Amino acid sequence: MMSKEGMLQQKVEDAKGLFKDRKVTICTIGLGRIGLPTAAMFAAAGANVIGVDINPEVVVNVNEGKSRFVDEPGLDKVIEEPVRLGKLRATTDFSSAIPKADFIIICVPTPVDHTKTPNYSAVISACSTVGKLIKPGSVVIIESTVGPGTVENLILPILESESGLRAGSEFGLASCPERSDPGNIVMNMKTVPRVIGAINQHCLDIVADLYETLLNIKVYKVNDPKTANAVKLTENLFRDVNIALANEFALVFEKLGIDSLEVIKACATKYNFMPHYPGVGVGGPCLPSNSYYLISEGVKAGHIPSLVRMAREINDRMPEHVVSLTSEALNEVGKTIRGSKIAILGVAYKPEIKDVQLTPMEPVCNGLARLGAVLDIYDPMFPGENVFGYTTRRSVAQAVNGADCIVMGTAHKEFLQLDLKLLAQLTESPAAFVDARNIISPKDALASGFSFRAVGRPSTSGSAQA
Amino acid sequence: MMSKEGMLQQKVEDAKGLFKDRKVTICTIGLGRIGLPTAAMFAAAGANVIGVDINPEVVVNVNEGKSRFVDEPGLDKVIEEPVRLGKLRATTDFSSAIPKADFIIICVPTPVDHTKTPNYSAVISACSTVGKLIKPGSVVIIESTVGPGTVENLILPILESESGLRAGSEFGLASCPERSDPGNIVMNMKTVPRVIGAINQHCLDIVADLYETLLNIKVYKVNDPKTANAVKLTENLFRDVNIALANEFALVFEKLGIDSLEVIKACATKYNFMPHYPGVGVGGPCLPSNSYYLISEGVKAGHIPSLVRMAREINDRMPEHVVSLTSEALNEVGKTIRGSKIAILGVAYKPEIKDVQLTPMEPVCNGLARLGAVLDIYDPMFPGENVFGYTTRRSVAQAVNGADCIVMGTAHKEFLQLDLKLLAQLTESPAAFVDARNIISPKDALASGFSFRAVGRPSTSGSAQA
Numbered sequence: 001m002m003s004k005e006g007m008l009q010q011k012v013e014d015a016k017g018l019f020k021d022r023k024v025t026i027c028t029i030g031l032g033r034i035g036l037p038t039a040a041m042f043a044a045a046g047a048n049v050i051g052v053d054i055n056p057e058v059v060v061n062v063n064e065g066k067s068r069f070v071d072e073p074g075l076d077k078v079i080e081e082p083v084r085l086g087k088l089r090a091t092t093d094f095s096s097a098i099p100k101a102d103f104i105i106i107c108v109p110t111p112v113d114h115t116k117t118p119n120y121s122a123v124i125s126a127c128s129t130v131g132k133l134i135k136p137g138s139v140v141i142i143e144s145t146v147g148p149g150t151v152e153n154l155i156l157p158i159l160e161s162e163s164g165l166r167a168g169s170e171f172g173l174a175s176c177p178e179r180s181d182p183g184n185i186v187m188n189m190k191t192v193p194r195v196i197g198a199i200n201q202h203c204l205d206i207v208a209d210l211y212e213t214l215l216n217i218k219v220y221k222v223n224d225p226k227t228a229n230a231v232k233l234t235e236n237l238f239r240d241v242n243i244a245l246a247n248e249f250a251l252v253f254e255k256l257g258i259d260s261l262e263v264i265k266a267c268a269t270k271y272n273f274m275p276h277y278p279g280v281g282v283g284g285p286c287l288p289s290n291s292y293y294l295i296s297e298g299v300k301a302g303h304i305p306s307l308v309r310m311a312r313e314i315n316d317r318m319p320e321h322v323v324s325l326t327s328e329a330l331n332e333v334g335k336t337i338r339g340s341k342i343a344i345l346g347v348a349y350k351p352e353i354k355d356v357q358l359t360p361m362e363p364v365c366n367g368l369a370r371l372g373a374v375l376d377i378y379d380p381m382f383p384g385e386n387v388f389g390y391t392t393r394r395s396v397a398q399a400v401n402g403a404d405c406i407v408m409g410t411a412h413k414e415f416l417q418l419d420l421k422l423l424a425q426l427t428e429s430p431a432a433f434v435d436a437r438n439i440i441s442p443k444d445a446l447a448s449g450f451s452f453r454a455v456g457r458p459s460t461s462g463s464a465q466a
Numbered sequence: 467m468m469s470k471e472g473m474l475q476q477k478v479e480d481a482k483g484l485f486k487d488r489k490v491t492i493c494t495i496g497l498g499r500i501g502l503p504t505a506a507m508f509a510a511a512g513a514n515v516i517g518v519d520i521n522p523e524v525v526v527n528v529n530e531g532k533s534r535f536v537d538e539p540g541l542d543k544v545i546e547e548p549v550r551l552g553k554l555r556a557t558t559d560f561s562s563a564i565p566k567a568d569f570i571i572i573c574v575p576t577p578v579d580h581t582k583t584p585n586y587s588a589v590i591s592a593c594s595t596v597g598k599l600i601k602p603g604s605v606v607i608i609e610s611t612v613g614p615g616t617v618e619n620l621i622l623p624i625l626e627s628e629s630g631l632r633a634g635s636e637f638g639l640a641s642c643p644e645r646s647d648p649g650n651i652v653m654n655m656k657t658v659p660r661v662i663g664a665i666n667q668h669c670l671d672i673v674a675d676l677y678e679t680l681l682n683i684k685v686y687k688v689n690d691p692k693t694a695n696a697v698k699l700t701e702n703l704f705r706d707v708n709i710a711l712a713n714e715f716a717l718v719f720e721k722l723g724i725d726s727l728e729v730i731k732a733c734a735t736k737y738n739f740m741p742h743y744p745g746v747g748v749g750g751p752c753l754p755s756n757s758y759y760l761i762s763e764g765v766k767a768g769h770i771p772s773l774v775r776m777a778r779e780i781n782d783r784m785p786e787h788v789v790s791l792t793s794e795a796l797n798e799v800g801k802t803i804r805g806s807k808i809a810i811l812g813v814a815y816k817p818e819i820k821d822v823q824l825t826p827m828e829p830v831c832n833g834l835a836r837l838g839a840v841l842d843i844y845d846p847m848f849p850g851e852n853v854f855g856y857t858t859r860r861s862v863a864q865a866v867n868g869a870d871c872i873v874m875g876t877a878h879k880e881f882l883q884l885d886l887k888l889l890a891q892l893t894e895s896p897a898a899f900v901d902a903r904n905i906i907s908p909k910d911a912l913a914s915g916f917s918f919r920a921v922g923r924p925s926t927s928g929s930a931q932a
Contacts, residue, residue: 148719148722148724149722179736192735192736192737193735193736195732195735218735220731220732220735222728222729222732223725223728226722226723226724227724227725227728227729227732228732230715230719230722230724230729231729231732231733234715234729234730234733234739235733235736235738235739237711237715238708238711238733238739238740239738241707241708241711241773242704242707242708244773245703245704245707245773245774248771248772248773248774249696249700249703249771251769252760252763252764252767252769252771253614253696254769255764255767255768255769256614256615256692256696256763256767257692258614258692258693258696259689259693262688262689262693263688263693263696263697263700264700265686266661266686266688266693266694266697267697267700267701267704269658269659269661269684269686270645270658270659270701271658272701272705273700273701273704274704274740294718297718297722298718298721301718301721301722302721303717303718303720303721305714305715305718306714306776306780307707307710307711307714307773307776307777307780308711308714310772310773310776311773314772314773
């Protein structure tokens, strides 16, 4: 009996023995920012890992032992050795990989579409293929972020119907949502406990042992996959809602002539407060999308999470506010957005990340361009490259030279020590400065001759304020 | 010149010298849960303190060296000695107290009225009286929670017009919002840094030195009174919004058959998550009101904080949900709310607090009574007393005896170790149990024969759940 020999049919102690002896083959589907380090770390721990991706460029890159994520410290090193030792191979060929695997880990993207509806097509496609090729007794692990219930109600039926096997007895299924922050993935994967939920206790125990034994990480077992997915969403939505709350306070405090940054620093002296900061909005692959996975399940179940939805709206509207602040700051020096040359410093959605996915600086740039500004973008992660239709400059000086306004869009390290007086000399005086990330001292900006606006800080003109 | 001799006219070093020598007279207005410990702690530190309150009972009580707050550990001890030494006296007579004081600290309540509008009448009345009686050079400190701008735009003009003195040069004015949690006031006042904003730098320095020197506490100076008030609101609204978020998740997760408590515990293993818990709602003197101070200022300034407002709505609706859960749980054992005897365990708005101010258990009790239930309330802080129109029982057993349903309303310590099997024997079997505070193990409740519901947990019948 094939099924007798599968991973799921092992006793927990026996499975653990196999993991300790590194007698385990893992197939990861998707070699992106999560899938690649996941594959590499299991391989570096001694497992046989086959990484599958539909993109041949990605596959070739991995097989050369290289990380294409220049912004993930340490990832290069994690990949190099297992590729050299033959522990990690990548392929575009699902049929050569999946049938060999004891565990198949799904790490494909789950974005939202332009109507903010979760788009599970990559997960559906991956699981259909896995279902066709899975060997009996293997275990499927979903690391992709999905709404609670998606594993039980969407993924499980696909796997069953494509494989002809029964979930629970003939193949295993678990959720182990990734909990890492881009830019810190390797460190996070080594330190942040994993939350795992599975369709039965035996499957849960085996998957938990896999992560504990090979990745040497703490595991937190929960009741079922939907609970694990709820955990992932709850922790990310906590951040999104609290950033929205910081933005809401910022918008009120601007009107009241109060400095939000001063408020937040003071609040942080209380034991039960956790600081979150206002800014141009929220970007990246997770926070701008994750809410909609919960909203979607809430709509279906008859309870729409309205606070979560409103938080999204608030964060989504912040780029418009930054455009308004730019207009105000330029107005103060007698200029309009139309015809102004505006230097954009930073477009990545967060510091030290080479990623403009859903970055709030894209609507800022487009908004300013639509109003007639000429943009010069510089981002240290994208020097002289094309980002959302703009060709970027190669230095701060290049971008700022002759500018009527500077908009600070990302708190990259390079921007934390700017000499504002020198910058002012490069600009077309009188010039404006808009800090959408609150890294510039308003005093310094004023002393350097800029008209100045920042998110959540009183206008420095002081004219309209109480 | 009188004004030459006032506290405000001292050099900062000289003022500090006076504080070190305890040559300072303080008048606190309002001897409530904040004013009394504030008065007592300054007096215990050696200042001459006169506490003023309009309630003669309170004044007599203080002059006997007693704390009427049985739920404030350590407060009795703080009051006793300074009263004995004559350092702390209380009076109803403003005119005998205010003219002697170097500092007048306002600690009167700032509730919201039935339309959720901030009611500043106690502050206005206190400040009018202070204005009439203040000696030149004295400093007024507002500890009461008020909206940002209220000190500058409401209190300052009253003090100026009533006194005929000029704020800043002839009297001082500062905000030092209390940051203590009821039930822990003495400890909080000794450890939580104070945030102080004043109408000018000199006044700020002197008030900061007063708190630092006499209360031996860290001080965080901010730009102005409105910033200090913004800090107070931001930290409390952070809690209110996050509790609302926990309640929102709870309501969605109930529908999805997910245990919110399990989710929160798992989330807490991530470094950037802070747990807040769902329940019957939010009560007490601060959280249910504070949002409206910011909303009110936001409405006036043209930016309504919609997230904060929605959070209030969510928390305000939780009692209705607990009534629904009670109906469900009773329904499961074939009973209706009408005619059922329901034992309410705990009505205080939080554990170990003798306070039912805006407690969410009041609308729960009234909702159940309106639907025809007969209520037996027990709360260890209110044994055999009258709370919002009900006479309470003297023990759990008295309340539960013959009950068709038990509703857990406050997580008092006494309720954490209840023997559910014993309780079940007292009830009119089959009985229901509704845990509005998530302190009861669903398994134990079921094993004891109760039909069980809890906020944010899947219904144990399992019938309607995915």
